[in-house]
Amino acid sequence: MGGTTMASGGQYDRHARVQASASAFALDIVRRAAEEAALSPPSEPIALADYGSATGKNSLAPVAVAVEALRARDPRPILVFHVDQPENDFSTLFSTLRSEPQSYSLGAPSVFGCAVGRSFYEPVLPTGAVSVGWSSAAAHWLSRTPAALTEHLWAPTARSPGAAPFAEQARRDWHSFVRLRADELRPGGQMVVVVATVDEHGVCGGEHVLDGLDHEARRLVSAGALSHEEYGRMVVPNFFLSRPELEGPFAHPELRGRLELIEHVRVIVPDPLWASFETTGNGAAFGAAFVGWLRAFSESCLFGALGPGRSVDERRRLADHAYGELGDEIRRQPEAARCAWRMAALRFRKR
Amino acid sequence: MGGTTMASGGQYDRHARVQASASAFALDIVRRAAEEAALSPPSEPIALADYGSATGKNSLAPVAVAVEALRARDPRPILVFHVDQPENDFSTLFSTLRSEPQSYSLGAPSVFGCAVGRSFYEPVLPTGAVSVGWSSAAAHWLSRTPAALTEHLWAPTARSPGAAPFAEQARRDWHSFVRLRADELRPGGQMVVVVATVDEHGVCGGEHVLDGLDHEARRLVSAGALSHEEYGRMVVPNFFLSRPELEGPFAHPELRGRLELIEHVRVIVPDPLWASFETTGNGAAFGAAFVGWLRAFSESCLFGALGPGRSVDERRRLADHAYGELGDEIRRQPEAARCAWRMAALRFRKR
Numbered sequence: 001m002g003g004t005t006m007a008s009g010g011q012y013d014r015h016a017r018v019q020a021s022a023s024a025f026a027l028d029i030v031r032r033a034a035e036e037a038a039l040s041p042p043s044e045p046i047a048l049a050d051y052g053s054a055t056g057k058n059s060l061a062p063v064a065v066a067v068e069a070l071r072a073r074d075p076r077p078i079l080v081f082h083v084d085q086p087e088n089d090f091s092t093l094f095s096t097l098r099s100e101p102q103s104y105s106l107g108a109p110s111v112f113g114c115a116v117g118r119s120f121y122e123p124v125l126p127t128g129a130v131s132v133g134w135s136s137a138a139a140h141w142l143s144r145t146p147a148a149l150t151e152h153l154w155a156p157t158a159r160s161p162g163a164a165p166f167a168e169q170a171r172r173d174w175h176s177f178v179r180l181r182a183d184e185l186r187p188g189g190q191m192v193v194v195v196a197t198v199d200e201h202g203v204c205g206g207e208h209v210l211d212g213l214d215h216e217a218r219r220l221v222s223a224g225a226l227s228h229e230e231y232g233r234m235v236v237p238n239f240f241l242s243r244p245e246l247e248g249p250f251a252h253p254e255l256r257g258r259l260e261l262i263e264h265v266r267v268i269v270p271d272p273l274w275a276s277f278e279t280t281g282n283g284a285a286f287g288a289a290f291v292g293w294l295r296a297f298s299e300s301c302l303f304g305a306l307g308p309g310r311s312v313d314e315r316r317r318l319a320d321h322a323y324g325e326l327g328d329e330i331r332r333q334p335e336a337a338r339c340a341w342r343m344a345a346l347r348f349r350k351r
Numbered sequence: 352m353g354g355t356t357m358a359s360g361g362q363y364d365r366h367a368r369v370q371a372s373a374s375a376f377a378l379d380i381v382r383r384a385a386e387e388a389a390l391s392p393p394s395e396p397i398a399l400a401d402y403g404s405a406t407g408k409n410s411l412a413p414v415a416v417a418v419e420a421l422r423a424r425d426p427r428p429i430l431v432f433h434v435d436q437p438e439n440d441f442s443t444l445f446s447t448l449r450s451e452p453q454s455y456s457l458g459a460p461s462v463f464g465c466a467v468g469r470s471f472y473e474p475v476l477p478t479g480a481v482s483v484g485w486s487s488a489a490a491h492w493l494s495r496t497p498a499a500l501t502e503h504l505w506a507p508t509a510r511s512p513g514a515a516p517f518a519e520q521a522r523r524d525w526h527s528f529v530r531l532r533a534d535e536l537r538p539g540g541q542m543v544v545v546v547a548t549v550d551e552h553g554v555c556g557g558e559h560v561l562d563g564l565d566h567e568a569r570r571l572v573s574a575g576a577l578s579h580e581e582y583g584r585m586v587v588p589n590f591f592l593s594r595p596e597l598e599g600p601f602a603h604p605e606l607r608g609r610l611e612l613i614e615h616v617r618v619i620v621p622d623p624l625w626a627s628f629e630t631t632g633n634g635a636a637f638g639a640a641f642v643g644w645l646r647a648f649s650e651s652c653l654f655g656a657l658g659p660g661r662s663v664d665e666r667r668r669l670a671d672h673a674y675g676e677l678g679d680e681i682r683r684q685p686e687a688a689r690c691a692w693r694m695a696a697l698r699f700r701k702r
């Protein structure tokens with residue numbers, strides 16, 4: 001699991017503008033969830049859960065929207081559970097909650113953030129406890145790497161070579177994720193999940209984002225700096241499901257009676273890094289921003305998979321080299337890194 | 352605040368046998384608290400809070416005892432909130448909860464650990480949420496260093512030179528701590544706090560534990576390796592209150608009507624490191640164990656206070672030197688490090 005943990009020390013947050021803009025369209029959706037969700041009995045705090053929070057910066061806006069909607073209904077204390085893997089950098093999360101000017105807990109003495117360090121593919125909170133759930137850019141991370149991917153770093157869609165085991169794992173993981181959240185929601189509680197998806201042509205709009213890095217990794221293999229075995233182990237375990245696949249669990253006999261899918265909103269997200277580049281024309285800045293974003297989510301799974309004999313310094317040096325070269329490449333060919341992510345937001349209700 | 356954070360990466364836990372044995376006498380007391388505490392409404396999880404958890408190993412036994420007593424009364428899910436400073440190593444805490452054989456959450460699918468990274472001298476949980484509270488070896492850490500202590504590293508009792516501002520700060524902090532917990536307890540909820548204390552002669556039984564290190568630090572000053580200013584900033588911000596001082600808040604007009612002090616148990620704790628030494632006669636092992644324990648709680652406040660120009664490596668080298676010399680010294684004179692801590696456990700109830 002550690003392999004899919006985001007960069008620590010605020011590095012993920014500094015480079016998570018892409019994820020922020022990819023979930024911004026869902027802020028209205030989480031507001032509706034908070035307006036309609038069933039609450040705990042009057043004497044008890046209201047529980048909100050954020051599944052896959054990383055170090056928290058991108059959770060501030062959706063949680064603030066939900067808190068505002070809940071506050072309009074009820075003055076009670078609110079507990080916000082930020083769930084991520086045990087290896088996540090929770091100290092940065094807590095300092096973000098405390099110090100970021102946009103933090104939902106500043107000037108809100110009755111909103112309390114806390115953390116759960118456990119995989120969201122297991123139960124992480126008491127049955128029936130959660131009034132409002134949120135998860136963004138997290139549930140498309142698989143619970144494990146289901147098969148070796150010896151010829152590539154990534155197989156994010158059904159059209160990617162070698163993707164079949166990833167697709168299968170993603171369908172299972174998504175079913176588990178939805179079933180577990182159905183347990184944790186209170187009856188009448190609501191949840192919004194934002195994930196990358198593919199459109200009716202099977203396109204996710206970012207299938208090429210690891211191509212340049214793949215090229216650099218192969219060059220390291222040719223140069224003898226990485227072994228074939230190491231390259232074979234390097235993989236980013238994402239897979240992006242289609243509309244029918246995402247809706248599958250809600251029609252499944254096990255869940256049909258327990259959950260109701262209320263909305264499924266699908267968008268193509270304009271690339272925020274590209275938009276800056278169009279304004280400034282600064283290719284070097286675009287390359288740096290792209291590589292910063294890519295590195296923050298991929299370094300730990302890719303370079304953490306190198307041979308156990310590698311020191312931390314060696315891993316870092318190899319990563320510095322590969323991401324560095326990639327930055328130069330993108331400065332020369334910015335168009336190659338432009339994305340148009342297909343994103344889906346599903347809002348559902350526990351019956 | 353960062354200054355009083357315990358060592359990370361499991362180092363605190365590996366050296367926290369002294370704290371474990373200093374709170375073991377309170378396990379029966381926390382059992383009684385859990386047997387008698389008022390619980391949440393039947394549909395809601397039961398909340399337990401652990402204030403000053405560090406990386407969690409020493410929380411496992413008291414939480415397990417409380418969970419067992421609660422389970423005997425009620426099958427509902429239990430949420431355990433581990434509170435510590437934002438800088439605490441929460442990843443180690445979560446991996447301890449998941450993997451330690453004695454973890455209360457192994458084989459207990461309905462007990463959920465979570466973390467709050469916030470100073471317990473502020474509100475950290477919703478008003479009226481907590482059924483059972485626990486805090487061990489934490490509330491004798493001050494909220495801040497109230498004054499420079501230029502001639503020593505520590506002023507833990509009223510008899511220590513320069514202690515007056517520390518005593519004053521400790522009384523204020525203790526009052527705040529109790530008042531804040533009174534807010535967080537639900538009516539009928541109970542809490543047990545274990546702290547070091549002084550007996551009727553003003554003795555805590557460990558006043559000498561920093562003497563050897565103080566000596567090494569002064570030698571570093573004489574040798575020019577530490578500046579006078581740096582030495583002046585080095586301080587471990589603890590202060591140990593007496594029986595009447597600990598009972599003070601419960602008689603204070605602000606709290607008298609809200610809290611009832613049920614038990615105040617006071618013990619002298621046999622030194623577990625010394626007991627091993629008596630069995631084995633191994634002075635080097637005793638020195639290493641003593642220094643490991645001392646370093647795990649004091650390195651961050653003492654060597655974190657050095658001049659801002661010091662690199663991480665320099666701080667570590669100076670600390671290695673000082674704690675290393677101390678180990679040699681104690682091997683030669685084990686008796687000088689023997690402790691007989693006076694500990695107090697207070698059990699109280701929210702009316």
Ligand SMILES: C[S@@+](CC[C@H](N)C(=O)[O-])C[C@H]1O[C@@H](n2cnc3c(N)ncnc32)[C@H](O)[C@@H]1O
Nearest residue numbers: 005019052054058084085119120136137138141
């Ligand atoms: C790309 S980040 C998204 C962070 C944030 N929600 C956002 O929108 O920017 C994905 C997060 O999901 C977390 N994650 C992935 N798999 C997980 C799992 N099985 N359990 C808990 N968290 C997981 C990762 O650790 C990471 O912090």
Ligand SMILES: C[S@@+](CC[C@H](N)C(=O)[O-])C[C@H]1O[C@@H](n2cnc3c(N)ncnc32)[C@H](O)[C@@H]1O
Nearest residue numbers: 356370403405409435436470471487488489492
């Ligand atoms: C000696 S450790 C005790 C850990 C554990 N309870 C035990 O009995 O071994 C003291 C803990 O209290 C925490 N602590 C000190 N001041 C604190 C504060 N103001 N807020 C929260 N935690 C604090 C420290 O960070 C540290 O982890």
